[in-house]
Amino acid sequence: METILNRIIEEKRKEVIRLKECSQILQNLETDKRSLIQKLQNAKDIAIIAEFKRASPSKGIINNQLEPVEQAIVYEKNGASAISVLTDQSFFQGSFSDLRAVRQAVTVPVLCKDFIIDPIQIDCAASSGADLILLIAAVLEEDELLMLYQYAKSKGLEVLIEVHDYKELEKVGKTGAKLVGVNNRDLTSFHVSLDVTEKLAEAVKSTGAFLISESGIHLQKDVERVKKAGADGILVGEALMKSSDLSRTMQNFRLAQTTEGKL
Template identity: 55%
Template sequence: MTILTKIIEAKKVEVARLKQSYKLADQLRTTPIYSFIERCEQNQGLHLIAEFKRASPSKGIINAHLDPVEQAQTYQSLGASMVSVLTDQQFFSGSFADLEKVRKSVQLPVLNKDFIIDKIQIDRAYRSGADVILLIVASLDETRLTELYHYAKGLGLEVLVEVHNERELEQAQTLGARLIGVNNRDLKTFEVDLAVTERLAQLINHDREILISESGIQSKADIARVKQAGARAVLIGETLMRATNLQETLKNIFI
């Protein structure tokens, strides 16, 4: 069983519990929706998506003690265009409390990074203040992917559709996705290769689709490499979460 399979099986259990305990009437959205697509259209430069991620299956605990408010505000002050928040608890030590705190502390789009397999997760993300949700093509069949994509769009959310290969990219493009995330990490083996971004970037319609390179970006050379390939944004998590001086770290790696 791959790591992704384990995570999805755990999500099925989580969703079943959520349907018993989560009441939509208990939580109403009070914040506007911030558009990441508009930010990319207004500024043609490379955008930073800075991630709040306490742990991961491949790295274990990354930084368990950081305050999400302080970290997100620092991301904003240093020029991030969006803050990504991991909300999976079992494998990433995340929570919706983290997402809600981040939402209240910044005037940026917030991405709910999770393994979404059901509409109720989108409802919770929406009401918790997320502006963008993640749908991972590798974790959904085509019918469910299409259903969840249009459901999120119907709420006014933007959708980052994550792909790992040519077949998945074709599915994302068939959906009409504007935000396409190329994950350089294979979710089955968790190995990282930036060549994945370079390969798939050649198949992107850069006039319409916004390519986001995710995972494994740790240096100025990495950023230059994916930018050269056509990435409009990079998602960086672990490097920023481990940084003792965020300003210095970003100065050293972000172009």
């Protein structure tokens, strides 16, 4: 049975061909790389990777009225440790132009969020100013994941590797990744549960990697829950893109405390 993920990857294969035929996208944006790992090492509380996301395959249009630069500036002003920018056009209405514009407007690290299956996509991310990229274990074989991880590192990029279960986490082992994202969303069914972070947290932390909890985080209690499980950071898009009071929402997320942390 064809899934949304299958359709996305099929479109990515077509996109890779187009990118290889189009060299102007590789006009480099000269930037000094910024480190999310360093920010996490110095963080006193849970880090927020704030995402600019107009749409998604599961939710449709989330918010297509916001401008990426304006939103990113507000994210940074309100304490975001990094900005995530969707660059997929077909399913998320993003672009490398969004990434480039955001990177020039903020001082925090910028993540290129996409379904990366080929080094040419990493070249495009790097040339557009990305400081780090996302690799998704669900769509890559172990040797592909290792190759793309090493290629990104050779470009001076940090890499957030996303997993959803123990089998995918096993693929991460040979990379030595310092950033592991647990996606609470199953990319085949699109079912979301914070149970996934709670289940995988100990195994992720045992590798020495920083744990980022992704998807399904809408309320302060959600942040408290994943923080209690061991998350060092959260990646949040929809809740921030829909917020009517972004400053307050981000403040609530930043001030979330685990039960043990409360007086």
